[in-house]
Structures are given as structure tokens and as C-alpha cells.
Amino acid sequence: MAQEYKLILKYADEPGYTPDIECYLRHGGYEGLKKALAIQPKDLADGKKLSGPEQIREDVKVSGLRGRGGAGFSCGLKWSFVDRRSGKPIYLICNADESEPGTFKDRQIIHKDPHQLIEGMIISCFANDVKLAYIYIRGEMPEGAKILNQALKEARAKNFLGKNILGTGYDLEMHVHRGAGAYICGEETGLIESLEGKRPYPRIKPPYFPAVLGLWMCPTIVNNVETLCNVKHIVEMGGAAFAKLGTPNNTGTRIVSLSGQVKRPGYYEIEVGKATLGELINDPKFGGGLRDGRKLKAIIPGGSSSKVLKAGEKFKLKKKDADGKEVIVETDMLDLPYDFDSLAQAGTMSGSSAIIVMDDSVDIVEALANLSEFYAHESCGQCTPCREGSLWMNKTLQRLTHGEGRKQDAEYLGKIADNIPGGRTICAFGEACSWPVQSFLAKFKDDFVAKGAADEERRAKEAGQPKSLAEAHH
């Protein structure tokens, strides 16, 4: 039976747990940092020495930690790309620009347990020889920014930050930087531009890989809030022990944001892959099922840009049987283990681990129109296919949901969506705005065609024309 497993949110919702440093210290806070700072150099067989920070970086690799922001990229690998020979300062930025629709996990950490994030950040900075770090928090979380500023002040007062941290000679300063309502700032190079005081236009890679040419053209690490919290736990328990949580290649825990039409929407921390989509939605410990009398229609499994899953869809998943042999198992969408790899095999992604559930009361065309309006609003406008395409898709979907649709709109939408992604844009926003359209169309095309046809028919009647204007012309 699937269970919650609280690693990051262990204390956050305990009665009486407060975001101040005294409470955090009473719950074992900053012990991970003390441990990290005290790691002695290790002699290797070849006579070389591995420093404390190098050992932490190795341990993060061993842990198998994958980024919790959306891409699921190996954190240890990301850190290993950092250019450590440039002679330039290395910066670390915490991406707290939580804005992928459906996602509300980082908000819990920031508001309820800010010191856990700060401790994770200090350890990560120490491990990467970072002397200056920023927390980029979205503008719509003013309270979160205040809480973080207060927490930073407390951490400075206890010398967990500042000069000569706990007498180790290590200096680190950290500041909160607020966004101002632009989703594109969640894209790491857009975030960097924004932090530099510019419009958040994402940078083209290559050459602007943050690990080499990031903030002020210096090597920069950008990690999600939850990812950085995990680093603290990896140091405390050891990378190998962390890797035992979850499932192979999908280690640790994840905080799943569950919203939409379930009885118990909320955030649930699970071992990665140890609960299925169906359990998360229907188990009384999690979503508690749909509202009475309703049937499942669709699930958006990993934030609004992930490809939609249709109720009843089946997937062929590669799995290992008891003897370690690879077998193909036909799996219903509700039986997909909630992890990075299974959802990727199902053609979608767990993204920011945000599940939006839609029941049979939902008009699927309206649901997509809602998302397309979001993307049209949030395209930064830098690349033509995305700037124009996201607006055209929205325009088409708005007419489909306002009685002005056309039978060919479905096909037209598909054509636009197919011409935005695939290397035509600087950043992945092009993909993000197309995937919902492509997947909704692939799985619910009839709904779109029927809506357009009905609109045409109604308009023809209103105009006193023959039943089908198009037919009359043939």
C-alpha cells in the first residue's frame, strides 16, 4: 500500500512548528551543515586527496538526486559541469519562482520551514565554493520573501551565514531577490537575466550554459527549492542511504501537488515511484477519489506543460522481472508509478510533480483554452514561433469556446503547435506551450472538431443559410 513518506515535510505541518530558527534548531536544524563543514579530507588510493566539498559533491552523485523543478536532470551531474578553473566567482541561485500551473510545493517549504531551504543552500554553496547566493522568489509571494529575509537574518545572527561561518574560515552571503509576475523567469537563463536587472529573455545554449556562463557571465548553479532541501538530507543520511529511498534511478522523495477535481486536493510527499497515479488520486490517504457520481476524464500529470493523459489510456512499459530480465508490461494510466521514468515512457513527464485531475464535468476544449491563455500571456516574445504561435493557438481556442469555432480549427491548431517546438525557439517554452495542445488534440480530437462543427452549424442557421454552408458550396 502506498504511504506518505515525509522527509522534506517531516515537521512542516506539525502543530506548534514555526518558521523561526529556534524551532528549527530544536528539531535538529543546521546539524547537516555542521557535519558538512567538519568533513575531513580523504586520502585516495592514488595518493590524491578529496576535500570536504568534493566529497559532498560525490555523495550528491551517489544519491541519484534529480532536479525537482521540472526537467528531472541529475543534480550531481549539473554540479559537475560547473567551470571551476575559470578563476571567476561561482554563484548559486535557488529557483523559487514556483509558477508552473498546478504546482504549490515550494510554497509549503518557504512558508513553513524556510531554514531547511537555507541550510540546504549553505551546504550546496560550501560544496561548490560559492561565496554569494540568491533566492529568486516569485513576486506573487511577498509573504514568502519576508519569511526568507527574516530567516536569513536569524541565520546570520547565529553565524551560519556571513564571514568565517562557525569558525571554519568559509564566507557566504545570501540575498532574496523578488520576481514580478513573469512565468518565464522560472527558465534558468531567463531567471539569470532577470536577476541581472534585465528583461528575462532566455539565453541561447550553447554558449550560455549557466554552469560556465551564467550570472554576470560567471559559472552559476540554479537549483529548485526542493532539490536544495534534499542536499541537506543527503549530507545527513549519506548519499547511499538516500538512494535507497524511492526506486532505482528515481531516488528520494517528491512532494506531489494534487489539484483539480478530487475530494482531497493537497500536497503529499511520497517516495518517488512508490505510489501510482491512481493511488495518488483515489486512495483515501491521498486524493480520496473523485467527487461522488463523477468519472475520470483526464489527468495532467506533471504541471500544465506536461502532456495530458486520457482516462483508460494504456501504455507499454519496460520493466525488469524477478530475474532481472526486461519485459514489456501493459499498464493503465492509473497504474503508472509516479516517478520520472515511467511517466517519460508514457510519453509525458512528472515535471514539477503537479497533478491536475479533471472529471467528466469538464469541457476539455475549455480546459485547453484556459492553459493556452496562460501560455499566450507568458511567452516572453523573443522568438517568433513562440510569440506568434502561442497567441494564434489562444485566439483559435478562444473562438472555439466563444461560439465562433470552425470545423477545421482542430487541424489548424495542430499545425501551429507542430511548428513551434523542436529547436525553433531559444528555450523550452516553445515545447511547454505546444505539448498541451498537441496532446489534447491527439487524445480528444473529436471534442474539438465537434465543437467547431456545432458552431458553424449554429451560425449558418442564424444567418438563414442552408444547413451546411460548406456543403452548399460544393
Next chain:
Amino acid sequence: MSFKVTDSLEAEVNELISHYPVKRAASLMVLHAIQAEHGWISQESVEWAAKKLELPPINLYEIVTFYPMLRQQPQGKYSIKVCRTLSCALGGAYELHKLFCTRLGLDAHAHGPQTTKDGKFTVEFVECLASCGTAPVMMVGEKFYEGVTHQKADEILSGCK
């Protein structure tokens, strides 16, 4: 209406600038500070900030005109932001937005922020506020409200004196 720099704003801005090795990086935070004190960002305030940051004013205008939260016009005393995006829409965000518009004599179908004639309220739809599990959600100024029923919405309105 002229832009006056209070000592506290000046001190805050100086502190913000000290957080970055490059002054320009403080731009967004400085604009936030100005808006927090004055309610919006005027031409005079941009020019003042530009001097502080040693930038041509265009560098600040280009971000004022990009970020939705930065305002170039005065806003209502109470700024009501209703989340519009999918989970909130499924939870009744459109009905909630309509309720505010109806109560305040605004057009529920108009695009963008609308301010009441008496300058007391600005109502607008905003994109995902990242609290989808407690939909529908909204903000009044910096205060956040979740699970907003119509009754709660009316209470919020009557609390805006």
C-alpha cells in the same frame, strides 16, 4: 503629484544596491521598493532610480513594461488579484472574478486590470498563484486568500474600508 523620496526609501534602496556586485541587478528590487511606497511607478521615480543605479532610464522602462506586477498607473487602494489558471478555473475562479466585478460595477469580460471610479479597488485576473490545492485563490494587496467562497469574497470586500 510629484515623486518624493523618503529617507526610509532612500535607505532601503541603498541597502538593496549593496546586495549585488553589479548595480543594475538591483533594478527589479528597487522598482518593487518604489511601488511598495508609492503604489505605482511614475516617470519621475524611474528617473530617480536610474540615477541611483547609474543607468539610462530606458533600462528601467524596459523592465517596467515587461513585468505584469509593475504598474505605470496608480492602482486602486485595494488591488484584488484573482487567479485565473486551470485548477482555480475548475474551482470557480471565473465566478469569483465575476462576483467582484458585479459588486464593484466593473466589466467581468474586460481585459486587464480595472479600477473603480472612486479609485478604491482594482480588480484583475492573474495567472497561477501557486496554491492550486486550495482553489480558488486570490490576493488583496500582499494578503493571500485561499478557498474563497462567495461568502468569503463578500467578507473580504466589506473588510476593505
